[in-house]
Amino acid sequence: MTRAGRDRDAAEFSRVFALEPDMGFGADATLFEIEAEPEERAALARRFDLLSLAAFSAKGRIEVFEGGRSARLEGHIVADVVQACVVTLEPVAAHVEDDFSLLYARDAGAGGRDANRPTADIAAAPEDDDAPEPLAEAGIDVGEAAAECLGLALDPYPRAADADEALAALPTQEEEEAPASPFAELERLKRK
Numbered sequence: 001m002t003r004a005g006r007d008r009d010a011a012e013f014s015r016v017f018a019l020e021p022d023m024g025f026g027a028d029a030t031l032f033e034i035e036a037e038p039e040e041r042a043a044l045a046r047r048f049d050l051l052s053l054a055a056f057s058a059k060g061r062i063e064v065f066e067g068g069r070s071a072r073l074e075g076h077i078v079a080d081v082v083q084a085c086v087v088t089l090e091p092v093a094a095h096v097e098d099d100f101s102l103l104y105a106r107d108a109g110a111g112g113r114d115a116n117r118p119t120a121d122i123a124a125a126p127e128d129d130d131a132p133e134p135l136a137e138a139g140i141d142v143g144e145a146a147a148e149c150l151g152l153a154l155d156p157y158p159r160a161a162d163a164d165e166a167l168a169a170l171p172t173q174e175e176e177e178a179p180a181s182p183f184a185e186l187e188r189l190k191r192k
Contacts, residue, residue: 012043015143017062019071025063032142033059048151051091054080058146069106073140077149085160087167092160098153102145105132
């Protein structure tokens with residue numbers, strides 16, 4: 001890991017990589033490996049409503065183009081999470097792995113690329129259909145990008161192994177809304 005800084009006042013898992021024009025692309029791209037510390041994992045668990053986040057790391061590459069005015073971040077996250085089952089609220093453990101790719105540009109917030117600036121050294125991949133993210137003066141917060149990827153990769157409806165049985169045991173909406181017949185009420189009173 002090179003050219004990275006940690007900003008404790010920013011996001012829960014911040015790793016800012018300052019960009020320099022000579023960082024390169026392709027075989028000369030800057031490689032990174034980052035791992036969340038226990039307090040960062042606890043903060044991310046709160047952010048994403050997890051019961052726990054036992055491990056979280058990311059690795060990848062940063063390519064710099066146009067003399068440092070544009071960059072591409074490509075990475076892979078690995079996490080061990082525990083979520084609450086949406087039916088039973090029991091803990092549901094999961095291993096999460098996902099890839100992410102983001103394009104950044106210094107002028108992204110100012111209406112796009114300057115038509116007079118050459119773009120020969122930026123080779124946009126076909127999957128780069130999204131508009132580029134604004135590139136901050138400080139650089140790219142790789143940790144926040146990885147955290148956002150984690151948030152998107154989480155199962156929105158985690159289910160425990162016995163969730164189907166628990167659902168089957170719940171009364172249906174018709175059973176809940178059905179008025180009790182007078183005869184059913186008499187039968188209930190007789191049993192007492």
